[in-house]
Amino acid sequence: MSGRLCNRIRSTSLMLLIILTGLSLALNAATAAASVSSKDVDSAVTDTIAFMLSTVKEPQVGSVGGEWAIIGLARSGYTVPQHYYDDYYSHVEQVVTANRGVLSEKKYTEYSRLILALRAIGADPANVAGYNLLMPLGDYDKTVWQGINGPIFALLALDSGNYEIPFNKSAVTHATREMYIEDILSQQLKDGGFALSGLAADPDITGMAIQALAKYQNRTSVKAAIEKAIQTLSRLQDDDGGYASLGVKNAESTIQVLMALCELSIPLDDSRFAKNGKTILDHLLTYYSKGQGFRHTADGSGVTGMSTEQALYGLVNYQRTAAGRSSLYRMNDVVSLLSSNHQADVGLPNKHKDVQVMPVVEPGKTFSDIREHANKTAIEALAARGIISGINATTFAPNQSMTRAEFAAIMTKGLGLKPKATNAFKDITPASWYSGAVGTAYTYGIVKGTSTAAFSPDRTISKQEAAVMIANAAKLCGMNTALSTLETRDMLAQFGDYTKTAEWARAALAFNYRENILSQDAWNIEPSAAAKRAEMADMLYRMLTAAKLL
Template identity: 55%
Template sequence: MIRKRFKKPLAILLAMIMMFSAVPMTAYAAALNINDVIKDTANYIQKTVKNPQVGSVGGEWAVIGLARSEFDIPDSYYDNYYKNVEAYVKAADGILHDKKYTEYSRVILGLTAAGYDPTDVAGYDLTTALGDFEKTIWQGINGPVFALIALDSDNYSMPENPKAKVQATRDMYINEILKRQLPDGGFSLYGGTEEADDDYQSDPDITAMALQALAKYQDREDVKKVTEEALDCLSKLQNNKGGYASWNEENSESVAQVIAALGELGISLDDPRFVKNGNTLLNNLMTFYIKNQGFSHTIDGGSNLMATEQAFYALVAANRSKTGKNSLYRMGDTDTAQIVNPPAEDTEIGLPGKHTDVKLMLIITPGKTFDDIGNHIAKSSIEALAERGIINGKTEKIFDADSTMTRAEFASIIVKGLGLPRKNDSIFTDVSENSWYADVVGTAYSYGIVKGTTPTTFNPLGTISREEAAAMVARAAKLTGMETAVTDGEVRDILAQFTDYITSSNWARPSLAFCYQKNILSQDDIDIRPKDAIKRYEVAKMLYSMLEAANLL
């Protein structure tokens, strides 16, 4: 197995670390230098976990923390880890556990962080297990939480599991998490299920982990709402020392998970919601530090390896956020290979006559519909796209057909519609690497589907207009093998039938003409309304018509 190279040469972390602003909680914590703590903990982990194995302690979490810290760790350290994983997988015939599917998720994360491909380990694709919905959620909310974190770490495709009774999708895992939310806004391991019994009180660790999984899906309004409620819950659970108690015991792991969650969401550790009595999350975590021995589980406890590994990767997450790097679990930056795909006509790989990366999106949720589309004119288009996971509702049951859409949301739907592999390859200064839309905008840009509103900005949260949508659809259609070129005469002839064509932008007219010519937009319309915000149902009709014309439905 070939290990993937990093985009940038590994740099000594100390050269990159910025000092964290912190209000001291104790004289001891105030005297600590965060740089020194990170360096000391990294050295302690290397000495303690000399030969990382498959395991929740002394295994993947140590590898993840060290790899994401970008310390100059010898390649042999990660090579030995991979050999241990390979031997373990062989001995287990590819079955890491018959019940606990978080085993697969954790190993996927470890391999991805270290730069290895989890889809081919000793001939086994470790992601396949996560295609089994029922088995993945068996062990409680941790199942769907870490399945999403693992699959999203390097934008792995949702695997098809031929043995699964219920084939999983990302939306199914998201919805499984959402439905388990407790009345106070947080989450617990079995809360929201029949197995809950008295497990109805939100746990800070589980709530933070749920937020880590949901961070990438803030384009869904129901996810955004749950996220804000969960953040409010965590704020209320935080004590006046800046920390948390789980099972009535204040501990370092809880605060570490909250730090990691805020990093995934792009929220500063100085956010007022998480500063209590002048104490930040980072202040609190430092009170568990033991020089040359890592971190303790409780304030008065001794060195604990599980606590040390979690505290370390929390510090790494905080540092990555401070220095503007991808978050802890956004691991696409471990791969430098910039794949240049040959033109569709020069290759026989992929679908005939189409760009090699364009895929036929299969139905994954048969019969998917929404309560509010009834006899809507775009009902069939909406359902066809929703069945394939191309378009979502505002919630699980509400589509909200007449609302508008942002430029980032439209880019996301186009990328999903063509089944394009994700690439975070954007030049836009207003597209943050930590935003949910970073990879879809980057992907759409790398394939020439989108352009900026200026040479360096994209305006991702701006409402998309009808003419902007037409331009993006036309560029996407070219990837499907459709002939998108129209002559000046055709542009005039097609658009002249609309009384308001003169109000359209010059740059948009060829794309508008193409869309009308191919019935992606209906010529039965009285006018173009090029500057109007396009509605969600109109987006569904446009994309459905384009995919149908390209034989991709």
């Protein structure tokens, strides 16, 4: 055999060896990346919950043995003894009462953390022993005083229940969401990350900043900031999939990055976050010991109570997002976990006795075509309660118009009113699917006909017609819908097409703008334009929220 042929054979063999080695490494990496199964996570969560219930027997108001434990347990969906949440809420009332509603003069994250826990168990943070715990977050200067943690947790707390920021009379600067967002963005470092101090990114704070900003990705500046932060987190990740803060590798840093990826719906085996075949989840479970929770560091140093509580809510977040449910802090699917003795009265004092709160019947319900939609929150909240449905099981069609009959149906469902037939309209037959809804809406004064004998159920509803129905429903819910002629004119005069509105709709339109059911940021009212399904969902959602029925 010639030397040239031998060399060619050796070269070919070497090439095959390299290819086979590469394939082997790729397969090994894939196997390693998938080393943690959903069963492993489920087992760790179940065991950690049992451990936590045995060690945190009476949760108090506090960062350890308090709110984070409550949030993780409540959002897990696991069965917890009824007294656990009741006792916790009683402790909250005692603390709030004893301190006359003042949890801290400096650290306003105390309010944010408590708001998140109360929301998770279905309690109202705006009325705890008569105190509104949302009020402090209306003070911008005091909220941001403690650094970037202030605006981060203020946004998380406010957005957990889509709460309006109350007007805080004692505040020098009244806060807005925009101000909190801009404050966070202004603190992004040159390396793309965030930190409490210094010029180098910290994975904990970077992960938390992403969680707070994630809901605002429709803004160009926010999206760009998140993309830079994600690149930074990818760069900071260690070869074993974990993270270090201030030079110390720890569970909490890993957890906050895990939380950020869940909030952004980034798979944990994304190539940017799978190092040497190891994912964040792989690394996090190295801190876990069966029956003992999670260690802070590999050698067992540090406070394990905090690392265990954070690990629980991080894994619960992973479980929820992997199952297609809302993430940990997106709490539109919450139900009250308190017994009837601890539940505050819902609704406004003057609401009609027949108006009822619609409970969540399908937690986490969503649609494939609303993932990036501005009205996603409203649509999901109503869908979870069976108030609104899609055009099929997976599609909502947010930009499709809505008929008068369809809007009457979601209005009556939203108020929990029982169907009542009517013979008032000749174009409504008893066999029509909307007969009961239209009859109910007419009986309670929510709708009128297009004439004395016709309802026109299949006609597309206009924005001003919808505004009138919403205003009528709001009155039924106990809201004050009265405006003087002068107030109505002043409210509507800011819009360029004010004169195109119908006289019969002006007071209702003004009410909707006054209560932020309709946004005053628009240039025009477009009163005769066909109302879109997403717009109608948002209007009803805002009205029910203002009426304390969500």
